[in-house]
Amino acid sequence: MPVPNSIADLSATIASNSPQGPDAIGTSMDDYLRATAGILKQMVSLGTNIASVNTITLPNDGHAFIVTGTTTITGIAASWNGRAALLRFDGALQLTHNASNFSLPGAANITTAAGDWALFVQTASGVWRCALYGRANGEAIVAPFLRTTGGTVTGDVNFTGAVSVDGVEITATPAELNVLDGVNPTLTAAELNYLDVTTLGTQQASKALTADANNTVTVPSGGEINFASGAALQIAGATVTASAAELNLLDGKSAIGPVSMTAQASTSGAVIDFTGIPTWAKRVTVLMSGVSTNGSSVPLVQIGDGAVVATGYTSSCGVNGAVNAGYGPATTGFVFGGAQSGNVISLVMVLVHLGSNVWACSFCGGLTNSGNPYGIEGGGTVTLAGALDRVRITTTNGTDTFDAGVINVMYE
Numbered sequence: 001m002p003v004p005n006s007i008a009d010l011s012a013t014i015a016s017n018s019p020q021g022p023d024a025i026g027t028s029m030d031d032y033l034r035a036t037a038g039i040l041k042q043m044v045s046l047g048t049n050i051a052s053v054n055t056i057t058l059p060n061d062g063h064a065f066i067v068t069g070t071t072t073i074t075g076i077a078a079s080w081n082g083r084a085a086l087l088r089f090d091g092a093l094q095l096t097h098n099a100s101n102f103s104l105p106g107a108a109n110i111t112t113a114a115g116d117w118a119l120f121v122q123t124a125s126g127v128w129r130c131a132l133y134g135r136a137n138g139e140a141i142v143a144p145f146l147r148t149t150g151g152t153v154t155g156d157v158n159f160t161g162a163v164s165v166d167g168v169e170i171t172a173t174p175a176e177l178n179v180l181d182g183v184n185p186t187l188t189a190a191e192l193n194y195l196d197v198t199t200l201g202t203q204q205a206s207k208a209l210t211a212d213a214n215n216t217v218t219v220p221s222g223g224e225i226n227f228a229s230g231a232a233l234q235i236a237g238a239t240v241t242a243s244a245a246e247l248n249l250l251d252g253k254s255a256i257g258p259v260s261m262t263a264q265a266s267t268s269g270a271v272i273d274f275t276g277i278p279t280w281a282k283r284v285t286v287l288m289s290g291v292s293t294n295g296s297s298v299p300l301v302q303i304g305d306g307a308v309v310a311t312g313y314t315s316s317c318g319v320n321g322a323v324n325a326g327y328g329p330a331t332t333g334f335v336f337g338g339a340q341s342g343n344v345i346s347l348v349m350v351l352v353h354l355g356s357n358v359w360a361c362s363f364c365g366g367l368t369n370s371g372n373p374y375g376i377e378g379g380g381t382v383t384l385a386g387a388l389d390r391v392r393i394t395t396t397n398g399t400d401t402f403d404a405g406v407i408n409v410m411y412e
Contacts, residue, residue: 003031006060008080052093058085066090075102078126089116095130103129106142113137242280258285263408266291270401271394273308274409279387281411286349286391288365288407295400296341300333301349301393303359305386317378319367332396334361334380344368344404347376351391357384 002018004010011017019025019032047062052069057077059065064086067073072094076085089112097104104110112118115136120128133141163170212218233240264272266288277284286301293299300315302308316328319338327335337345347365354360362379391409393402 008060076128083122087118101127258410258412261409266402266405266407275390277389282353283412284351285410289346291405292344293400294403297395297397297400298339300335302333304390305384308392313382315380321374
């Protein structure tokens with residue numbers, strides 16, 4: 001083998017290169033040494049410029065080349081397998097993708113710009129793959145997946161396929177969505193149509209409620225989100241059936257634990273009613289302090305499901321002491337106290353839903369009469385036809401009137 005001039009003259013098989021053992025070197029030893037050093041230098045050097053043509057040919061010397069001109073390039077002439085060539089473009093031209101022998105990122109044509117770089121590798125004779133492509137402006141040659149965590153997406157976001165949220169495809173058109181620059185919209189209830197954005201029209205659609213890049217929906221200060229009659233509120237696919245009063249969401253804080261109703265003075269009247277208890281209540285507590293009547297009829301608590309129920313109770317109470325040793329069984333309500341005038345009662349009565357509209361009652365408290373203290377306790381059950389929504393405090397005869405104390409009800 002003669003003295004090589006470039007790497008193209010060498011073989012990847014070491015034993016095939018010269019000089020070999022029997023070769024007569026003569027005065028050529030220095031030529032072989034210089035050739036080796038020169039070829040090494042060529043492989044890390046900037047080669048001569050390449051004018052753009054449909055099929056460009058890479059010089060044997062150099063590993064990086066500047067491509068001039070604007071002619072479309074459709075391939076690279078065959079070189080040696082494994083050869084890597086770094087090309088820099090000094091202008092705009094088209095690289096035409098060919099899956100067989102000129103494969104480009106994204107399997108699509110590329111329009112170059114001045115300063116762009118591309119790394120090509122020959123994987124088989126005349127078969128070149130673009131392993132890397134870097135734009136001078138830093139943009140990705142293939143659009144990346146849109147990912148942001150706690151950040152903001154700026155500029156245009158273009159979708160060429162379907163857009164889905166939590167697996168549900170969005171079918172509205174761009175004109176219908178018409179979300180511009182993240183501006184918080186002003187809207188009326190009529191303009192904000194949650195069920196069918198297509199009815200809004202292109203001008204009204206810009207006022208559709210949207211989430212920002214952090215999946216946060218912001219209602220401007222003083223604004224409200226109103227659901228029209230018949231509209232459903234769903235959370236995680238489940239419809240919320242509670243009323244606004246039942247949810248009791250005030251200033252962004254959820255009601256936790258018992259909800260207190262408005263206390264009422266038990267200083268007049270034969271009945272004291274608490275209505276509007278939500279149908280989801282499973283525990284109702286009746287609180288009494290210093291309650292008394294003008295007669296001797298035994299006081300009682302009744303509950304109801306749209307109307308007060310005055311039959312079907314199984315109830316009794318006991319008084320620990322010499323006065324009014326007990327009362328019951330009673331069927332018209334949950335009795336408490338005894339059949340004697342002058343009784344002043346303070347107690348806590350708990351009503352618990354056992355299921356199937358069956359309610360159980362238990363209470364304990366204190367009773368004074370003429371300054372003498374006694375303990376009281378009792379309970380019972382009753383079955384309603386529907387969900388409990390009211391509590392009444394009255395007397396067995398229904399005519400004695402309250403003359404002192406305060407009563408309140410809590411539900412949870």
